Amino acid sequence: MSIKDVAARAGVSPGTVSNVLNRPEKVAGSTRARVEGVIRELGFVRHGSASSLRAGHSRTVGLSVIDIGNPFFTDVAAGVEEVASERGYAVILGNSSGDELKEERNLLVFAEHRVRGVLITPTGTGSGRLDQLRERGINTVLVDYPATSPDQCSVAVNDVAGGALAVSHLLGGGAERIAYVTGPLTIRQCLDRRIGAEQALAAAGRDPGEAMRQITMNAMTARAGQEAAEKMVSGGRLPDAVFCANDLLALGMMRGLLQAGVRVPQDVALIGYDDIDFASASAVSLSSVRQPTHRLGRVATELLLDECDNPESHAHQQIMFQPELVVRESSR
Structure with a gap:
């Protein structure tokens, strides 16, 4: 699949598709939205990166969260980075801000950077692009979100x-x-x-x-x-x-x-x-x-890297932690 295929489906020139990918501010909003819709529909990854994906993966994992300004997600990210660093990986962080379109853009960037796997707290009910990532051989783990399928790892809190x-x-x-x-x-x-x-x-x-x-x-x-x-x-x-x-x-x-x-x-x-x-x-x-925010990040990353490194023996797990009440001065 090439930029020409996206252009033909969207009814624009290949140059316009290239601008959407590399200089989106140069493209009118309605046109950009149409092209991005076709990119999502086709599961397109720009050509050079697609070749890299076929050749292998980088020593990176992607982490997409809803709000990095919330200390909850900062603590989760710290747990992710800790395990990734121990295993020789770097972490690429994407902040969706609760916006599904922004989340999809983050996942596209992850794919272009040939990440080994993706950890994600999805917005809404999840993202169809996760299936496309997995089809490309990029494993995914849901963080702070329970999986509804037995073939998907997840780590969540009740x-x-x-x-x-x-x-x-x-x-x-x-x-x-x-x-x-x-x-x-x-x-x-x-x-x-x-x-x-x-x-x-x-x-x-x-x-x-x-x-x-x-x-x-x-x-x-x-x-x-x-x-x-x-x-x-x-x-x-x-x-x-x-x-x-x-x-x-x-x-x-x-x-x-x-x-x-x-x-x-x-x-x-x-x-x-x-x-x-x-x-x-x-x-x-x-x-x-x-x-257990830090533990959420650690366990999710351990599951992801186990799936990446041991695909034949890996068993998908849906882990559910239990929360704890902490009583202080603000309540009787």
Whole structure:
């Protein structure tokens, strides 16, 4: 497959395809989108790199994460790099920012660099390009995302159990009205943590629809958490407790509440998720649901390199870690 094939399918010149690959800023947005759609459809890798792929792989692995600004993914990446370095590999990092198109571009770059394998926390429900990578002999492992197929390795954390841990703790502290502050539920982790929260409410004999209010933000950052706090404070009666889908949201929520004169935990109890380093260092130390972030990265990389080095004996594994409740000052 060549640039000419892509050009013919997209109805443009080979030069336009070349510009999309090498100088995308020179191509009109609608044309670039059409060409990129054909590239994804055909699973095209530029010709020189395709030849390199046939010749072998480099001593690199690709890592695609949703948000490298989140310390959770920084810790995962540290675990990945640690094992890769021990085995003589370098890591190419791609940050999707939760954008599926950007994720696909990252995977294309990985393929062009002849990576030995790819570790990915997929956006949405996953990426069809993963199958294309595997067809090209590039092994993949899902990170912080459970595989749905037995022929795919994955390393994840039981987020349903984690959501239940958080809300059971808040209920045990006497909370009657709980707010769940989350990013988009298209993010698998956000949805699973909500499901766990609802299960905990139901187990306590509470109607989740009445006992829990959801506040959905477009991002899972401290800024978004503070904006959620401002919405909550201006919206009238406050909940007794807030469960945030990650610690960045929770730290922003705490800042917003404290600035509004709302005491944590006396007026509103608060719990986050991930147990990043900043959780214990905040003005009011943050209760959180801990994930084994560094271990996620290490184990995922070990699985990937085992599959690469021992294809005949490798057994696919779907590893599910259990989260841990860490209680600090922000909750009763």
